[in-house]
Amino acid sequence: MTMGIDPKDLSEEDLLRELRHMHETRTETLMHGSxxxxxxHTTRTGELEQEYLRRHPERDVDPERLREGARQR
Known part of the structure; x- marks a missing residue:
C-alpha cells in the first residue's frame, strides 16, 4: 500500500527532502509508533530509497563503506 505521492512523481528536491525526513523520524517511529x-514507515522508506537508487544507479559510493575499505581501517 503506497502512502503519499508515488515516488516516481516526486521532483529530485522533493524526493531528497522526503528521504531525509523518513530517516530523521525512524527512531521515533520505531520506539513509539504503533x-x-x-x-x-518501513514501506514508504523502501519506496523512496528504491526510487533514489533507480535515479542514481551510478551514485558515488564511499570506498570506506565497502568491505575492502573496512579491512584497511
Missing part, C-alpha cells in the same frame, strides 16, 4: 505506523 505496529501499523512502523509498517507504513
Amino acid at each position: 505496529d501499523d505506523a512502523l509498517a507504513n
Whole structure:
C-alpha cells in the first residue's frame, strides 16, 4: 500500500527532502509508533530509497563503506 505521492512523481528536491525526513523520524517511529505506523514507515522508506537508487544507479559510493575499505581501517 503506497502512502503519499508515488515516488516516481516526486521532483529530485522533493524526493531528497522526503528521504531525509523518513530517516530523521525512524527512531521515533520505531520506539513509539504503533505496529501499523512502523509498517507504513518501513514501506514508504523502501519506496523512496528504491526510487533514489533507480535515479542514481551510478551514485558515488564511499570506498570506506565497502568491505575492502573496512579491512584497511
